[in-house]
Amino acid sequence: MTPKKTTPIREGKSKILYSTDSPEHVIQFFKDDATAFNALKKGTIKNKGFINNKVSSALFQYLENHGVKTHFVHYLSEREMLCKKLEIIPVEVVVRNRAAGSICKRLAIQKGQTFEPALIEFFYKSDALGDPLIAESHIYHFKWATPKELEVMITQSIRVNDLLKSVFSEIGLELIDFKLEFGREANSNVLLADEFTADGCRLWDKKTGEPMDKDRFRQDLGGVDEAYLEVSKRLQNYFEASL
Numbered sequence: 001m002t003p004k005k006t007t008p009i010r011e012g013k014s015k016i017l018y019s020t021d022s023p024e025h026v027i028q029f030f031k032d033d034a035t036a037f038n039a040l041k042k043g044t045i046k047n048k049g050f051i052n053n054k055v056s057s058a059l060f061q062y063l064e065n066h067g068v069k070t071h072f073v074h075y076l077s078e079r080e081m082l083c084k085k086l087e088i089i090p091v092e093v094v095v096r097n098r099a100a101g102s103i104c105k106r107l108a109i110q111k112g113q114t115f116e117p118a119l120i121e122f123f124y125k126s127d128a129l130g131d132p133l134i135a136e137s138h139i140y141h142f143k144w145a146t147p148k149e150l151e152v153m154i155t156q157s158i159r160v161n162d163l164l165k166s167v168f169s170e171i172g173l174e175l176i177d178f179k180l181e182f183g184r185e186a187n188s189n190v191l192l193a194d195e196f197t198a199d200g201c202r203l204w205d206k207k208t209g210e211p212m213d214k215d216r217f218r219q220d221l222g223g224v225d226e227a228y229l230e231v232s233k234r235l236q237n238y239f240e241a242s243l
């Protein structure tokens, strides 16, 4: 039986997390709200919740089929996804194939520079502190994750990069960078959590070089709604064709 939604646990910037009548499950409800620069810029993107739920469900299912363990259980409704309830590890893993965004400013690196192999960075999940960059030693010192857990997070992040770089390339998009979150199950297994959407990654159109992700919203480039819809349409066609 599908667990039923009960009470909201927390409302974040782009989703509402609900508890269910099953202690092992939560429901992620995807909103249309969009924020950037640690919520200093706010807006909405048309149908984003619906699109992000579809995109994230399809990609998490794909990752599961290719050996990446995730919290994804199944797509529930237009804006709702059923997930395994996890204790979120407060460390965001960022994987970069090319320089864009904060790293360019922080290290005076030219936008577009290629990282081969991909560069991996860690950020402390804290809105109050603006998600600061951290070193591996902080993660162990403050017991945010054990070395074994971090090893799983890194290995899985590299695997996600390899798998999704190919998927996006097949639909004419280059995966520039992305952010992942992980969490622990009660039995302490570490699973990929949260979402994979155009909110948390950069995708450049291979033909035009145009961003097809939240940078359109961040930088007021216009065509935000259209870019989100285009990415989801291309993905849907790709997954339908490969069935």
Ligand SMILES: Nc1ncnc2c1ncn2[C@@H]1O[C@H](COP(=O)(O)OP(=O)(O)OP(=O)(O)O)[C@@H](O)[C@H]1O
Pocket (backbone or CB within 6 Å): 011, 012, 013, 014, 015, 016, 017, 026, 071, 083, 084, 085, 086, 087, 088, 125, 126, 127, 181, 183, 193, 194, 195
């Ligand atoms: N399987 C899960 N179990 C428990 N919590 C989860 C799970 N998957 C995601 N979450 C958490 O649910 C919340 C989703 O909401 P949203 O993404 O809107 O948050 P946010 O505003 O980005 O804030 P945060 O800084 O906490 O990420 C996040 O805090 C995320 O870490």
Ligand SMILES: [Mg+2]
Pocket (backbone or CB within 6 Å): 012, 013, 014, 194
């Ligand atoms: Mg979030």
